[in-house]
Amino acid sequence: MLIEVIGSNTVKIVLNQYDMTDYDICFDRLSCKDPDTKRLLIELLQLVRIQKNIDLCTQKLYIEAFPCNDGGCMLYISPIDDTDIESVHHIAKSPYTSMICECDSLDELTALSRHLHKMHNHIIYNAELFASNGRYRLLLYVFNKLEDKILPTVNEYAKIIGMGDIQCAKTREHFKCLADNNALELIVKTLT
16 A cells, blocks of 8 residues: 655555455445445545544545556545535536556557547547657547447557546656647557
């Protein structure tokens, strides 16, 4: 288990598959209504208080969970106050979902881009391309509720690193941007 403070009041917790087994929980069962999830969160918040001297137990919390490839999960926990809650209710929900795909070679990236552009271009709002140490990441912005349609294509050529704004921000921070707009079209025109 890894507990890391990543902001003035945001905590990142990474649980590997063994941690998930110890807590007798899997990612698919994580829910605010599930008693095992509540028990897990209470124990994690106590660990955060003890190890990092941050007490989140008495506050309303915003929690995001992402699956990890090893069967574990990554949690981002931050407190919210009532003014934040009010502003969240007034913000319109984004019409698309962000998905981060990683390819280990230029050939995989080219094949993935070609297939996505040909078969699914109509449901992909935008794509960005990043690179680092021979790995390539595509940030795909897919119209809501249509992500499942592109999963078979993505899984054939790449692995999904995560979804959501936090994962996108991590990619932007640690990878070099090669194309910040219309990356699929650029790759198809340039590399095929």
